[in-house]
Amino acid sequence: MTKKILITGGAGYIGSMVSTKLVQQGFDVTVIDKLNYDPRSLCHLLHYKNFHFIEKDILDKKFIKSIIHKFDYIIPLAALVGAPLCEKFKRKALETNLNAIKFLIKNMKKTQRIIYTNSNSGYGIGDKKKYCDEKSPLNPISLYGRTKVDAEECVMKFGNSITFRLATVFGYSYRMRTDLLLNNLVLLALKNKKLDIFEPHFRRNFIHVRDVADAIVFSIKHFNKLKNNIYNLGMSKANVTKIDMVRKIKKNIKDLKIKYLVNKKDPDKRDYYVSNKKIEKKGFKAKIGIDQGIEEMIRVYKMKIDYKNNY
Numbered sequence: 001m002t003k004k005i006l007i008t009g010g011a012g013y014i015g016s017m018v019s020t021k022l023v024q025q026g027f028d029v030t031v032i033d034k035l036n037y038d039p040r041s042l043c044h045l046l047h048y049k050n051f052h053f054i055e056k057d058i059l060d061k062k063f064i065k066s067i068i069h070k071f072d073y074i075i076p077l078a079a080l081v082g083a084p085l086c087e088k089f090k091r092k093a094l095e096t097n098l099n100a101i102k103f104l105i106k107n108m109k110k111t112q113r114i115i116y117t118n119s120n121s122g123y124g125i126g127d128k129k130k131y132c133d134e135k136s137p138l139n140p141i142s143l144y145g146r147t148k149v150d151a152e153e154c155v156m157k158f159g160n161s162i163t164f165r166l167a168t169v170f171g172y173s174y175r176m177r178t179d180l181l182l183n184n185l186v187l188l189a190l191k192n193k194k195l196d197i198f199e200p201h202f203r204r205n206f207i208h209v210r211d212v213a214d215a216i217v218f219s220i221k222h223f224n225k226l227k228n229n230i231y232n233l234g235m236s237k238a239n240v241t242k243i244d245m246v247r248k249i250k251k252n253i254k255d256l257k258i259k260y261l262v263n264k265k266d267p268d269k270r271d272y273y274v275s276n277k278k279i280e281k282k283g284f285k286a287k288i289g290i291d292q293g294i295e296e297m298i299r300v301y302k303m304k305i306d307y308k309n310n311y
């Protein structure tokens with residue numbers, strides 16, 4: 001029987017890529033999204049019979065309750081994403097990122113399966129320069145981070161669940177995000193031919209958005225092998241500092257000027273190595289590296305599309 005998948009927030013940066021892969025592989029995919037950003041992000045799927053789009057707010061409890069039982073897998077991606085956006089709309093952030101997940105879980109049957117995406121950013125707050133695995137404590141400093149950690153806890157208590165703690169995502173998606181570190185540095189480098197870098201030695205882990213989509217497809221295909229566990233999801237080779245990244249960008253944009261700002265502090269305190277061994281041992285390994293991502297983003301930005309950010 002064809003597996004029925006519900007993706008909330010499926011028109012977003014990650015969601016549009018996940019929906020595309022799942023539809024192309026023959027799954028029956030339903031997306032609920034209120035199209036906050038790029039309304040074209042799923043148009044390329046509208047001719048598929050196994051794709052269904054519903055423009056709705058996930059905070060519409062009556063509606064969610066009426067359809068939730070129809071699906072084998074739930075992938076709740078709808079959220080207010082990122083610390084700045086959640087600071088601006090605190091109440092909405094709590095309702096969307098945490099309360100809506102609690103409501104979903106409360107109304108799911110025990111046999112239904114849920115795949116959740118958290119951020120790994122909270123590892124970096126505390127013990128810096130440490131190799132973080134899934135047992136390292138998450139101590140988020142932003143409202144965004146706290147709502148995601150609390151929601152992860154609810155999802156894992158439900159039982160039939162998998163959580164991915166994502167590295168910083170990069171690369172092109174049908175709904176572009178230019179605020180993500182690599183995407184943003186490449187955009188600024190092309191536009192200004194100059195980058196001002198603060199806290200240049202801060203290190204993070206990265207992953208391409210197509211690898212994230214592949215990991216989610218993998219987790220559906222191997223759900224029993226992966227279930228009831230949390231996995232870091234990043235590319236092991238891509239534990240890189242801002243300096244490493246900027247040098248790689250300069251290789252492609254020769255006239256780029258780089259200035260290191262000594263006194264400016266990064267409000268995002270991430271500075272850590274992340275281990276992705278747990279998911280790699282289960283058989284999934286990210287493939288697309290930072291260099292490939294930089295080259296891709298340069299080509300994307302040269303298409304002169306004006307991308308809208310979410311804050």
Ligand SMILES: NC(=O)c1ccc[n+]([C@@H]2O[C@H](COP(=O)([O-])OP(=O)(O)OC[C@H]3O[C@@H](n4cnc5c(N)ncnc54)[C@H](O)[C@@H]3O)[C@@H](O)[C@H]2O)c1
Nearest residue numbers: 009011012013014033034036057058078079118119166169
């Ligand atoms: N992109 C990353 O680097 C990253 C890292 C870790 C975790 N995540 C998580 O992955 C998920 C997707 O992130 P993204 O980067 O694709 O963000 P995004 O902002 O591109 O996508 C979110 C989508 O949710 C929709 N949405 C928001 N509120 C809604 C509501 N009330 N009803 C219906 N739709 C609503 C938006 O319209 C948007 O299409 C989020 O849960 C985020 O916390 C993302």
